[in-house]
Amino acid sequence: MLDQGAERDRDLSLLRAYEPVVRYTKGELFFPTAVGPYVEQCSLWAAADEGDPALIVPAGQLSLERLCQESAGRRGERLFLRFVEEPLGHAEYVRWLIARERLSHTGRFTTAGLFGRLIDAGLRGSLLLRGKVPAGVEAAAETTYRERLESDRFTYYGRVVRDGGYVCLQYWFFYAMNDWRSTFGGINDHEADWEMITVYVAERGDGGPRPAWVAFSSHDYRGDDLRRRWDDAELRREGDHVVAFAGAGSHSGAFIPGDYVVVVDPPRAEPLFRFLRRMQRLLAPWRHYTGRPLGLGLPFVDYARGDGAGIGPGQDAEWSPVVIDDDTPWVQAYRGLWGLDTRDRFGGERAPAGPRYERSGAVRTSWQNPLGWAGLLKIPPTDDDVSELLADRIAALDREIAQLDANIAVERVDLRGLRAQARSLGRYEPARALTKQRQAEVLEREAALNQTIAQRTRLAEERRAHVASLSEGLTPELPQAHVIRPHRPYPEEGARNRFLKVWAGLSTPLLLSAVVVALVSSPFGVIIDVGVLTLLFIGVEAIAQRRFLSFLASTLLLVAVVATGAGLVWLFLNYWRIALAVVIGVAALALLVANLRVARRG
Numbered sequence: 001m002l003d004q005g006a007e008r009d010r011d012l013s014l015l016r017a018y019e020p021v022v023r024y025t026k027g028e029l030f031f032p033t034a035v036g037p038y039v040e041q042c043s044l045w046a047a048a049d050e051g052d053p054a055l056i057v058p059a060g061q062l063s064l065e066r067l068c069q070e071s072a073g074r075r076g077e078r079l080f081l082r083f084v085e086e087p088l089g090h091a092e093y094v095r096w097l098i099a100r101e102r103l104s105h106t107g108r109f110t111t112a113g114l115f116g117r118l119i120d121a122g123l124r125g126s127l128l129l130r131g132k133v134p135a136g137v138e139a140a141a142e143t144t145y146r147e148r149l150e151s152d153r154f155t156y157y158g159r160v161v162r163d164g165g166y167v168c169l170q171y172w173f174f175y176a177m178n179d180w181r182s183t184f185g186g187i188n189d190h191e192a193d194w195e196m197i198t199v200y201v202a203e204r205g206d207g208g209p210r211p212a213w214v215a216f217s218s219h220d221y222r223g224d225d226l227r228r229r230w231d232d233a234e235l236r237r238e239g240d241h242v243v244a245f246a247g248a249g250s251h252s253g254a255f256i257p258g259d260y261v262v263v264v265d266p267p268r269a270e271p272l273f274r275f276l277r278r279m280q281r282l283l284a285p286w287r288h289y290t291g292r293p294l295g296l297g298l299p300f301v302d303y304a305r306g307d308g309a310g311i312g313p314g315q316d317a318e319w320s321p322v323v324i325d326d327d328t329p330w331v332q333a334y335r336g337l338w339g340l341d342t343r344d345r346f347g348g349e350r351a352p353a354g355p356r357y358e359r360s361g362a363v364r365t366s367w368q369n370p371l372g373w374a375g376l377l378k379i380p381p382t383d384d385d386v387s388e389l390l391a392d393r394i395a396a397l398d399r400e401i402a403q404l405d406a407n408i409a410v411e412r413v414d415l416r417g418l419r420a421q422a423r424s425l426g427r428y429e430p431a432r433a434l435t436k437q438r439q440a441e442v443l444e445r446e447a448a449l450n451q452t453i454a455q456r457t458r459l460a461e462e463r464r465a466h467v468a469s470l471s472e473g474l475t476p477e478l479p480q481a482h483v484i485r486p487h488r489p490y491p492e493e494g495a496r497n498r499f500l501k502v503w504a505g506l507s508t509p510l511l512l513s514a515v516v517v518a519l520v521s522s523p524f525g526v527i528i529d530v531g532v533l534t535l536l537f538i539g540v541e542a543i544a545q546r547r548f549l550s551f552l553a554s555t556l557l558l559v560a561v562v563a564t565g566a567g568l569v570w571l572f573l574n575y576w577r578i579a580l581a582v583v584i585g586v587a588a589l590a591l592l593v594a595n596l597r598v599a600r601r602g
Contacts, residue, residue, distance in 0.1 A: 083191045084141050130349070160325075165380065177339070190349055219252045331356050338354060415449055
């Protein structure tokens with residue numbers, strides 16, 4: 001039995017053997033850092049339901065030890081840290097903007113359609129009504145980070161969990177800030193950021209451990225979509241070290257370098273998106289369709305290019321690992337937020353809680369259930385485990401089939417006895433009621449016996465399939481057979497011409513202005529304005545997206561369909577008697593032909 005020190009050394013050795021390489025995008029301002037120095041720069045606050053939060057510990061007087069002490073004494077309060085006390089002034093902020101390295105990118109509005117850009121306008125407008133990180137906080141946070149935290153070695157917090165035949169190696173990365181919105185045009189900003197990579201190592205009895213899966217914490221993905229198999233060609237590796245591409249400002253993990261467009265894909269709306277896609281293919285079959293997700297694309301881009309700094313084995317900088325577990329004081333004790341609590345009701349601008357907890361104080365799924373978080377509860381570590389499970393199932397089927405055979409034999413004898421009784425009773429008039437009762441019972445028991453025999457057949461077929469799989473060998477699964485929504489960067493060949501950039505920037509304000517014009521028009525004018533403006537905006541959008549011919553063909557098809565429908569309605573309203581007579585006559589003729597065919601066969 002290993003003592004605590006030896007077990008920690010063993011865990012650290014495993015973590016170092018498979019620690020990941022993280023590559024960042026050029027222009028990234030924040031990199032993984034240690035939590036101790038960060039906490040020492042923060043103040044500690046208690047949130048209030050109404051009014052201003054209360055200051056508990058001023059900046060400069062806090063440490064990890066005191067954070068744990070205050071947390072223990074304030075269990076019922078909602079605590080949060082504050083990294084930036086005051087944003088930079090206007091002049092300092094301007095100097096900071098001029099000095100910092102900028103990301104080279106194309107217009108983000110070109111990555112989504114008109115409807116997606118309208119939603120973007122609504123989301124940006126909502127920041128005026130909900131809590132958000134104040135302007136200039138990212139500049140002050142970057143200045144403090146660069147001057148006081150960046151000199152520390154790049155840190156990850158490693159945790160080892162053994163569960164279900166896997167060794168789950170979790171690598172937790174802490175960032176002083178997520179500046180995706182303010183610096184890179186993304187959805188949100190928030191002080192502090194926790195991200196995680198997990199390597200799942202299969203424990204084997206006949207040899208050493210073998211890496212089987214890897215999962216990245218990532219925006220808009222969950223379950224099976226979070227992970228990739230170790231032999232997946234899309235998974236970049238340098239030896240036993242997987243390569244993750246961190247989103248600029250967001251730090252979200254990606255398997256392939258590139259620019260990722262945010263896609264809204266709520267489960268309840270999936271049937272609607274499928275219907276719209278089906279109608280789109282029906283009305284415009286000549287268009288080129290990609291394998292992009294069904295959801296609604298928004299003009300927010302996660303730049304995970306990997307063309308900036310790299311951290312990890314063989315990179316610009318090495319990791320400084322720290323082993324944590326449930327007994328690590330600051331991990332266990334502090335349930336509050338690691339940055340400013342903006343009270344954002346949508347949650348996007350609020351700081352996150354620590355690696356163990358959600359903002360609500362509940363234990364994170366990724367912490368309490370690493371296998372379930374990545375959809376691995378159902379996946380055995382090796383194919384040998386699959387074979388053992390199939391052998392167990394075959395043995396269980398043998399027992400169940402044998403029991404069914406015995407039941408079938410008994411039921412068959414009983415059923416024949418009931419049929420004999422009904423036949424005997426049928427000879428006597430006084431026993432008519434009892435005869436009907438026995439006949440009904442025969443029918444009921446016969447139906448039940450047929451169901452039992454059908455069940456026995458299904459089980460026998462299942463057994464035959466499992467035996468064949470064990471004898472012939474299991475068919476290998478494709479590396480991405482489990483993936484529902486693949487992570488795919490936005491294609492470089494997408495329509496990003498100069499006209500599209502200009503139109504993408506102007507279309508939303510022009511559309512809102514058109515709505516104002518329509519509202520002040522007469523009722524009849526509103527109908528005309530809406531129709532004309534809709535056609536105009538869709539046409540210009542099609543030109544900008546280089547799909548004008550597709551738009552023109554779809555418009556002509558729509559006009560033809562509407563005209564045909566209107567013509568049929570007009571004909572029916574004016575000649576409904578003739579139309580009804582034709583329909584009935586055709587039905588009578590079809591029935592006559594069918595009856596003649598039946599008579600000829602007879």
